[in-house]
Amino acid sequence: MQGIRCACRRAGSVAQLILGKQRNTFANPRWSRLAYQQTANFHIVGKRNAAAQAAPQKSTETKQTQTGQQAAKGAKGRVVSVIGAVVDVQFDEQLPPILNALQVDGRQPKLILEVAQHLGDNTVRTIAMDGTxxxxxxxxxxxxxxxxxxxxxxxxxxxxxxxxxxxxxxRGPVNAEDFAPIHADAPPFTDMNVEQQILETGIKVVDLLAPYAKGGKIGLFGGAGVVLFWLI
Incomplete structure (x- = not known):
């Protein structure tokens, strides 16, 4: 019985010692600041992990959309209505997904239509990228x-x-090796660079007195007739 009491007393002393160390740790401003930084880092890592877990799901949805777009490639349709830049096209085969590009056959210069809406009855509403x-x-x-x-x-x-x-x-064709769609998903949070960088314009007065940040907006203020076009 006496041995059990001694063990309980020792356990209580150890617990008090641990609690005392924790109190002293958080009472010290240096250690409190360190604990706060560790907590903040933990929250940031948690957000990045959540974004990384959401990224594969988003990429899977993107792949499924691309698969649907490729499946409708080569499908033939015909124009059923023209109202200005709005053109309705009816298909006999698979309906193209929204945002797919359609080309009017036998027209020069070529006319590209972009699918904007599904109307039913195998008909899509498109927006013409040029005159109709x-x-x-x-x-x-x-x-x-x-x-x-x-x-x-x-x-x-x-x-x-x-x-x-x-x-x-x-000036002739653009000899580019890569092509990118005009519609794209935003990059994941883990791939974003939040570092501030200066955009060098080459104009010493602007770069010295009013530097511009990359990724931001540039506003040019002036009255009518003021020569500002040299800044663009």
Whole structure:
């Protein structure tokens, strides 16, 4: 019995010692600050882990969407209605997904339509990326199978392209190796870079007195007729 009492007393002393150390630790400002930083780091890591777990699910949904878009590639349809830039197209086969690009056959320059809505009866409502003058009902349309893609990379530097990726600066075709869709998902939280960087404009006055941050917006203020175009 006496041995049990001694053991209980020792256990109580150890518990008091541990609690005393914890109190002393959090009473010390240095250790309190360290504990706060560790807690904050834990929350940040938890958020990044949650974002990393959500990323595979998002990528799976993206792959499923791409599979559906590719499945409708080459499907044939015909124009059934033209109201300005809004063109309705009816398909006999598989219906193209929303945001897919359609090309009107036998038209020069080429006319690209983007699927915006499913109307039922195998009919989709599209938005024309160019003028629809001369477009009539019954004209054949082909599903490209992908969203509208534009060239990307160093080959596009200094070039002027339209919304469908065709050059309009009369300098020949853009010899780009990579193409990217105009619609894309936002990058995951784990891939974002929150570091602030300066955008060098090459204008010494701007870079010295009013530097711009990368990824931000640039506002040019001035009255009518003031020469500001040299800053663009």
């Amino acid at each position: 003058e001369g477009l009539v009902r019954g004209q054949p349309v082909t599903d490209i199978g992908t969203p509208i893609k534009i060239p990307v990379g160093s080959a596009t530097l200094g070039r002027i392209i339209n919304v469908i990726g065709d050059p309009i600066d009369e």
